[in-house]
Amino acid sequence: MKYPLNIMLIFTAVLMSGCQMLGQEEDPLTFPTDQISLVVPFASGGASDMVSRAVATQMEEELGVPVTVVNKTGGSGAIGIYDVMSAPPNGYRIGYVPVELAMYGGLELADIEPSEFEYLARLMAIPAAITVSADAPYDNIQEFIDYAEENPSQIQLGNSGTGSIWHIAGTALAQEMDVSFNYVPFEGAAPAVSSLMGGHIDAVSVSPSEIKSGLDSGDLKVLAVMGEERDPLVPDVPTLKEEGIDLVMSGWGGFVAPKGTPNEIVEAFNLAIENAMNEETFQSLASTRGLTPAYLPSKEFKNFAIDQYEYFNELIPTIRMNN
Structure with missing residues (x-):
């Protein structure tokens, strides 16, 4: 039986593809080669x-x-x-x-x-952390929450983008403590931190590693970290759990x-x-x-x-x- 040329070409391509796939199979005993x-x-x-x-x-x-x-x-x-x-x-x-x-x-x-x-x-x-300017009117996470309660949606909380883990960290904290923030998304953590250091927002919910330069310069302070344990970068800063807030976000x-x-x-x-x-x-x-x-x-x-x-x-x- 004779097949049209295009059918033969398709058959050949499928056959060659199958041979290639077989050739890709790796014997676990010899991996990798x-x-x-x-x-x-x-x-x-x-x-x-x-x-x-x-x-x-x-x-x-x-x-x-x-x-x-x-x-x-x-x-x-x-x-x-x-x-x-x-x-x-x-x-x-x-x-x-x-x-x-x-x-x-x-x-x-x-x-x-x-x-x-x-x-x-x-x-x-990498745990989330709540970081604010060094001259902010709150020195610990409870004072931060108290301010948010007294000033609903007034704290501008920056993050690394809508739907990012750092955005979710901020929203989870707000829900846990029954407060509201004004979320400000950025294209990554770096511009969020820059905005905080420039005085354009009030806080960020990014990791300690991403605000390290601001800590080193004395322009920023961390109120709490959201990990299971304290972070080596800020060993003197308590976790939310230590402050009585049962929330971990990393x-x-x-x-x-x-x-x-x-x-x-x-x-x-x-x-x-x-x-x-x-x-x-x-x-x-x-x-x-x-x-x-x-x-x-x-x-x-x-x-x-x-x-x-x-x-x-x-x-x-x-x-x-x-x-």
């Missing part, structure tokens, strides 16, 4: 990118192959995360994921769930692989990442940037991400996103 791509869903130069590059450099020594960082931005990180989610599960394309992975569903920004990945290891955690980041990646490959990455995090390169960067290493192995990281997803899915629809 080729270069690994590490997708970072944010622009180069940020904390996520810098941490990923530091770990990638050390992972190369552990795994014996190049680990190349690929910055794939857009959609509040969703574009890069989709890229990893749709990659072949052979270990040669992995990705960095931030806390926003657990927030997309609640914010209705992207159809991405934590269950769509295999988890390699969590790297770090950013975090770690590495994932496409769902279906063999356990042996996941375990190889987990060991390489753990060893990389213990090296001076990573430790020095974390200290300099004010990032708190918070290693979790694959299973614990997966459970943590799913818990965070459930938490944010319940929290986000209930909070007042504007005031």
